[in-house]
Amino acid sequence: MTDGTTRVFTWEEGARIEVRNLGGEIVIEANAAGLKTLAGHLLTLAQDGTPDGAHLHLEEGNGLEEGSVGLVLERCEDE
Template sequence: MIDGTTRVFTWEEGARIEVRDLGGEVVIEANAAGLRALASHLLTLAQDGTPDGAHLHLEENNGLEEGSVGLVLERCDYE
């Protein structure tokens, strides 16, 4: 729940996402289902009424493949 509004982050069956830090750039590697899941997560954060600072943590074995570095998707409306 974000600011009294429920946001649902959905996953497609078979989604595979791996995040690697190559020391200067980050690689997000995903199959088609994983890319659709990431797009859905970003669209959820972009919904009207979602407050600044709302975020989603993706970690190894919690949305990301084993060996991945953590990834935080966060809404930031202010500079």
């Protein structure tokens, strides 16, 4: 919940997501369920009424595969 706005982030059954930092680029590797999960998370953050700064942390053991680097999905309306 952010500023009184509740957003529900759901996970597809069998979702697998790995995030790697290769120095000059970030690789997000996921199976189909993982890609659908990430798409759903982004659509949730894009919903009308979602305030600036609303975000979701994904980390190893919290949504991401072992060995992944952390990933933050955040809404920001500033240019």
